[in-house]
Amino acid sequence: MGQKMLELINVSAGYNGTDVVKNVSLAVNAGENLSIIGPNGCGKTTLLKAVANILPYRGEIALDGKPTRKLKQREISRKIAMLSQNSGAYFSYTVYDTVMMGRYLHIKDRLLGLPSSGDKDFVLECLKTADLLDVKDREITRLSGGQLQRVFLAQVLAQDPAVILLDEPTNHLDLKFQIELVEYLKQWASQWGRAVVGVMHDINLALRLSARLLVMKGGGVSAYGNADEIMTGGLLENTYGIDVAGYMRELLAVWENVK
Amino acid sequence: MKTKIIVTAAAALAALILGVAVGSVYIPPGDILRIIAHMVFGARLPEEISATSAAILWNLRLPRALLAFVAGAALSVSGAVMQSVLRNPLASSYTIGVSSGASLGACLVLLYGAALPMPAMLTLPVFGFAFGLGTILLAVAFASGIDSRMENNTIILAGMVFSLFVNAVTTLLMAMSGEYMNRLIYWQMGSFAMKDWHTLYILVPLTIIGALFAVRCNRELDMMTFGEEQAKTMGVSLKRVKWALLICASLLTGGTIAFVGVIGFVDLVAPHIVRRIFGPSHRYVIPLSALLGGAFMVICDLAARTVVSPSELPVGAVTALVGAPFFAYVYFAKRKA
Numbered sequence: 001m002g003q004k005m006l007e008l009i010n011v012s013a014g015y016n017g018t019d020v021v022k023n024v025s026l027a028v029n030a031g032e033n034l035s036i037i038g039p040n041g042c043g044k045t046t047l048l049k050a051v052a053n054i055l056p057y058r059g060e061i062a063l064d065g066k067p068t069r070k071l072k073q074r075e076i077s078r079k080i081a082m083l084s085q086n087s088g089a090y091f092s093y094t095v096y097d098t099v100m101m102g103r104y105l106h107i108k109d110r111l112l113g114l115p116s117s118g119d120k121d122f123v124l125e126c127l128k129t130a131d132l133l134d135v136k137d138r139e140i141t142r143l144s145g146g147q148l149q150r151v152f153l154a155q156v157l158a159q160d161p162a163v164i165l166l167d168e169p170t171n172h173l174d175l176k177f178q179i180e181l182v183e184y185l186k187q188w189a190s191q192w193g194r195a196v197v198g199v200m201h202d203i204n205l206a207l208r209l210s211a212r213l214l215v216m217k218g219g220g221v222s223a224y225g226n227a228d229e230i231m232t233g234g235l236l237e238n239t240y241g242i243d244v245a246g247y248m249r250e251l252l253a254v255w256e257n258v259k
Numbered sequence: 260m261k262t263k264i265i266v267t268a269a270a271a272l273a274a275l276i277l278g279v280a281v282g283s284v285y286i287p288p289g290d291i292l293r294i295i296a297h298m299v300f301g302a303r304l305p306e307e308i309s310a311t312s313a314a315i316l317w318n319l320r321l322p323r324a325l326l327a328f329v330a331g332a333a334l335s336v337s338g339a340v341m342q343s344v345l346r347n348p349l350a351s352s353y354t355i356g357v358s359s360g361a362s363l364g365a366c367l368v369l370l371y372g373a374a375l376p377m378p379a380m381l382t383l384p385v386f387g388f389a390f391g392l393g394t395i396l397l398a399v400a401f402a403s404g405i406d407s408r409m410e411n412n413t414i415i416l417a418g419m420v421f422s423l424f425v426n427a428v429t430t431l432l433m434a435m436s437g438e439y440m441n442r443l444i445y446w447q448m449g450s451f452a453m454k455d456w457h458t459l460y461i462l463v464p465l466t467i468i469g470a471l472f473a474v475r476c477n478r479e480l481d482m483m484t485f486g487e488e489q490a491k492t493m494g495v496s497l498k499r500v501k502w503a504l505l506i507c508a509s510l511l512t513g514g515t516i517a518f519v520g521v522i523g524f525v526d527l528v529a530p531h532i533v534r535r536i537f538g539p540s541h542r543y544v545i546p547l548s549a550l551l552g553g554a555f556m557v558i559c560d561l562a563a564r565t566v567v568s569p570s571e572l573p574v575g576a577v578t579a580l581v582g583a584p585f586f587a588y589v590y591f592a593k594r595k596a
Contacts, residue, residue, distance in 0.1 A: 049488070054488045054491050056407070072496070073491060073495070073496050074494045077494030081492060081493075082492040084488060084492075087485060087489055088485075089485075090485065092538065093538070093539050098485075101481060101482050101493060102493060104493050112474070112542065113478040113542075155493075159494075
């Protein structure tokens with residue numbers, strides 16, 4: 001177990017005075033990940049936005065023991081990066097230029113913002129990780145949804161944060177990349193003593209990303225802890241309103257017949 | 260990229276020379292240089308150049324062409340900044356009220372003889388500028404009051420509400436005292452006629468400072484085109500940068516239209532064409548929009564004063580007449596491909 005990297009104590013957040021997230025507490029240690037699951041509209045994305053400091057919140061969010069409320073945005077962004085679910089391409093930047101934007105806080109040239117050779121190497125490494133080297137000079141408006149998703153993943157990696165927040169990271173990705181992404185992030189977190197907090201729709205991928213699970217419903221926490229301790233058929237049925245475990249077993253039976 | 264930049268710079272210089280050379284009296288480019296050398300460095304004027312030519316060039320053509328260039332550059336930079344900050348291809352300082360405010364200011368001066376303790380030639384620009392900037396500041400402050408995150412749609416809508424309201428006030432004032440209406444309409448159409456070096460002394464530093472600030476913010480502008488949340492999570496101090504850029508764009512537009520009237524279209528067209536040719540990075544978009552917008556304005560003004568010479572067309576109409584088909588060609592021809 002590493003040190004406590006990210007801690008939330010009774011965090012509530014929402015829009016126009018209405019709380020969407022209510023009194024959520026959690027802690028993530030260095031080198032470990034956390035998956036957040038729950039039905040649509042239960043406040044998962046809102047929670048991530050509060051952690052990234054793009055939504056106002058009540059309660060306490062601490063980063064390496066320091067309350068983020070006292071930090072400037074650039075100090076928070078040095079530590080926390082977020083891969084959002086609805087990033088889009090508005091202008092036709094190249095893949096390379098888009099990923100380079102992730103180096104914003106690292107680039108030392110404050111006047112024109114020209115990257116150093118170290119920044120360039122770092123970006124190439126991120127492009128390689130996201131398997132984008134072949135298309136690095138292509139305009140992002142000409143990419144498929146999955147490729148664009150990987151561009152934003154590379155951008156998040158280029159930010160070189162301590163904590164990555166993922167909001168539905170596997171949207172648009174094919175099966176191979178979904179699995180590769182999760183495996184890569186696990187390794188990224190454990191190797192460098194960092195952490196990934198991922199909002200996942202796919203429960204199987206959630207379990208693959210982390211042993212620990214936060215289950216949300218109606219803005220609050222309905223269960224939190226190690227998956228093998230807290231996850232029961234009853235919990236999932238209560239959360240999603242269908243017999244999730246039964247459905248998975250049915251699927252399993254189908255797969256057993258696949259030759 | 261380098262070649263493209265050099266070609267653009269050369270074209271801009273050519274436009275400027277053309278704008279100075281052509282008129283009721285043609286002055287060859289060589290003579291232009293000699294006259295400038297004579298006026299600036301005190302070099303001897305060759306005998307074949309008449310004093311009249313020199314006077315025409317120095318007192319009329321050169322300040323006028325330079326003013327057109329600077330105005331075009333300022334409006335284009337402002338347009339580029341607004342489009343990116345508000346993430347809207349049609350956004351400009353005009354959309355959020357600078358021209359309506361400036362028109363109201365001009366209206367008050369023309370109709371009620373509002374005066375300040377300053378030279379008379381400055382009264383109209385100063386009022387126009389103050390009211391233009393005031394309208395935008397009110398709109399943005401209003402937007403930030405009702406929406407603490409200051410989202411783009413809120414700003415655009417607040418700007419439109421203020422803009423329409425101020426326009427209505429101007430229309431009412433005009434309707435109530437018809438005799439000055441023509442002067443106000445003439446002012447609103449925009450013109451570079453009857454301007455001298457003094458206007459340049461104010462507009463040149465303003466434009467340079469504004470454009471340099473925009474270039475300085477090139478990376479923030481790049482990131483803001485991906486949306487505010489993404490820019491913020493990457494470390495941009497969003498609210499502060501957004502305010503600063505909105506004010507920078509408004510100063511550029513407000514300062515320009517205060518002196519030369521409302522000239523539309525160049526702020527919309529120039530940045531789009533630059534992005535088509537040079538890509539969307541603001542490191543290039545800002546300076547090249549200034550070059551291209553400046554050159555475009557010089558050519559439009561040249562057309563405005565020569566096509567129906569000796570009378571003049573309103574340059575605002577020419578920018579749209581020349582710009583619209585050209586823009587349609589550049590924008591849609593490439594999209595079709």
